Amino acid sequence: MTQQREITCEIRGAAGLVILDRPSALNALSLGMVRALASALDAWEDYPQVTRVVVVSTSGKAFCAGGDIRWLHDRGKAGRHDEMLAFWAEEYALNHRIKTYPKPYVALIDGIVMGGGVGISLHGSHRIAGDRYLFAMPEVGIGFFPDVGATWALPRLDGGFGGFLALTGERIGAADALSAGLATHAVPSERMAELTDALTRPGAIDDILAGFTLQRGPGPLHGEQAMMADVFGAATLPEVIERLRRAEGKGSAFAGKLTQTIAVKSPTSVAIAFAQMRLGGGLDFAEAMRTEYRIVSRIARGHDFYEGVRAVVIDKDQAPRWRPATLEEVDQADIDAYFAPLGADELKLEG
Template identity: 35%
Template sequence: MTELILRKQGVAGRITLNRPEALNALTPGMCKGIRDALALWRDDPEVHCLVIDGAGPRAFCAGGDIAEVYAHGTRGDASFAQNFWRDEYHLNLALAEFPKPVVALMHGFTLGGGVGIGGHAHKRVVCETSQIGLPECTIGLVTDVGGTLLLARAPGRLGDFLALTAWRMGPFEAISAGFADRYVPQDLWEPMLTRLCESGNLCVIDAFAKPFTRPELLDAVEALSPALAQDSLAELRTALSEAPGELAAKALRLIDKNDPLAMAASRRLIAEARQHDSLREALAGEFRYTARAIGQSDFLEGIRARVIDKDGAPNWSHRIEEVETVAASLLDPLGEMELWVQSPQ
């Protein structure tokens, strides 16, 4: 089975992620294939827009396929992971900067690398099954794929909350947080796609979109803003432990399961993204951490505990009270290894 289905339909270039048995998790080959399709259709006068979706009922894309990354990493080979992330981040920017409209249909699980593929599209459609999130801190990796910029643009301190808790947003939460644009029930996707591919006009999506109400999560997180705005991760945790309400208690439980090093670094990157508001700079900052992830972070241990052994008991290497200096060092410039110095493989 081919990992990608590429074809033209009317005036649209169609890209379907086609690993439904793996929740359409991204591989290096898929990143290259999408990049090649962008190059092919960029100047094709017959292609007026791009549409990206995922095969199967369960997921648009549940993230990157990290099994091979883990296998190489445990053998001491960091270059495989570095090349994969470099290629993926270049693809994230290419999708965001593509000169023709890009539409992402994000049903089911849209996590991690799936946000990198769909979250930077020009029109992002969700439905009743959509679950969108950035779970990297649960596996000892910094929030990446440009996610720190999306989180920085979320209202108030919602971005910090989403990163630290690895919260999975429903469709209305995703729209309110700036991770999606329109809610269209999935049974309307086929007629919507037919009209979109015939016309290439993104206003078709607006015609099928349904209204929604403001989700309760936004007001609940807003009440936690003083705690989420604390300078250090340790101070944030203490403030959350003293905050009233069910959401504060739930957030604390989730944070206590995640990697302190990755959470501290993610907070720093989100704060920086609020200042520069640039996807290019966000990806470069994220790569400084992920390029060092093999051997210098808790990434391999997180994958072991969450994905390989599935014991759910990672042995994180740093306590929350001592993590800030180490997190900052993992975000130092990379010199000749910087993301935009080298091209993808």
Template identity: 35%
Template sequence: MPNGILVYVTMFKLSINFTRSTSVCLKRTMSSQESDVLFETINNAGIITLNRPKALNSLNTSMVSKLLTQLQEWQNQKSLVIIKGAGEKAFCAGGDVKAAIDKVEGPRFFRTEYKVNYLIGNYKIPYIAFINGITMGGGMGLSVHGRYRVATEKTVIAMPETKIGLFPDVGGSYFLPRLQVNLGLYLGLTGDRLKGKDVVKAGIATHFVSSKRLYELEKLLSRCTSEAEVSALFNKFNEPAEEFSLAEHIKHINYCFAASTIEEIIERLEKVQNYWSKKTLECLHSMCPGSLKITLRALQRGAQLDLGQCLQMEYRLACRATENHDFPEGVRALLIDKDNKPQWKPSTLAEANEDYVEGYFKRLPDNQELKFNDSKL
């Protein structure tokens, strides 16, 4: 909306003051509704800014609903789309899990968010994410499925869901098992973070550009009229990756996380007996037991599914998570009460048996299943 007070010219002078006050109220209402995500056009590029910097641009139902509508419209109108986060700290730190644990609001949020993830993964025009700063959970879903993902020296990525009784969603069951040498299973189960150029080495980002050059890159990208021009521009800006910080551990990651069960993974880690394995064991033992088993099963199955099928599977898991104990309990313990003492049910890996795990994967009633407009799934 433009600055200033919108005044409608009328023939009746007495109505002017009333019109002014009404238009101010309207403007304020519209502004408050639209301020969490901003859309603008530069040349023929659509620019999206996630605009909740105080909340590290975390996603809510309002934001994903607007994103879905605008992205659907823009892919038939623009040359490309760029998405970025407001502020200096984060691209998007994830979803608003305090709202997601609600049994009504949660499924509504996940349904819309996953539709956005699917649309990005099948976008007709170049979709470019500037993952500058913290990028976790839902932020990964808004970036990793796109054609171009730009990391900077400020980038920190993670999928930390097993710590709060959830699982790596937003298509995590699709992209994580497709990373090199079981790296995705390691990241998905432990929630370990990668920074800067490591994000490119892992295969999550496609390019590395200094944060100081993002403004210049955005302006030049907005002038591109073809995929070839976009690709050539990225080649000019991209900085070569350095040695992967996990390089010395890759052989152990590949060996330990190739195991078919969580118990086996733990056994293999115990055999390695070095600083990294001990740290990883401590990490796994601090996670929600049920989440670990559900996550491993989802990643194993996701390796054989396409993105749409993965998101449909994840939607079943997410709906069940809002209905069960662990996800709300994890959010309570780590984010609401912050006592950091979640009481998991089941409390051990042994108690998280086959019936418990498979119960999450069962199909929902047909009218509740996640469906995509362009899909026969």
């Protein structure tokens, strides 16, 4: 058994059981948590008694609300960029490990799942949504970008839904996540502990899940699908904004809300996210992770990430001063530079 204060990885019956246990931080991923999970996956791959990995949370509020952005902010402000990049390199390697893991990987998600939490759940074989499931990739609001494999996953969602999530940072619940394919099953919150116990016993995972799964109707965004497909299928970012305004002019209050939402995000981050959505559909997973490491290597030495964390997390004045301040001022050549190869510093992945 591997024991750390923030995470427990143990063998329980047929399962390698991962318990996220940092509730005071909504299970935000620390480097220790990343390393413990990676080490457990390495060990369990060779253990024949472990036939599946099951990831759960002790928090009633969150599965995992992201990476430890305050820690990353503080390292960067102190000029310790190597430590920041070491975290992201190990986190991204873990995301790739989960995506390529040879055994079923089951995440029981009942609460907030954002950022880094998406990275340790979305790429597994089974994503089980509880009643309290709440998904978002809100990075553009802190001068960052949708990472942890979002470059690969979000462009593959139908109807521009990935672009909607990436550019707005909007939160969605279980019904919309099921419709989009972000979640594979829905289970009532009150049955999650019972399901965890069932998954530790031998038996086909899909057969076990069939005894717990409930059907959910269309989510709140069901009626917005046509509008989102049109808007986020646009070929350029200015056209996205123009289509939103056009939809608003035709009476769509939701389009008006999204226009206002995007307007307050980091313009650089929104432009990066749009470029990711255009590029990611043509990349394999490893290429997507290397692309994200290229982006983060530049963001770590930029301005908007530190300003966003200051405004949202530290000072909480919700008044970030972005550079540049508007989408119109963003230079496409500057955005392209975030995606440029790193040469000898490229992300190293196994397999």
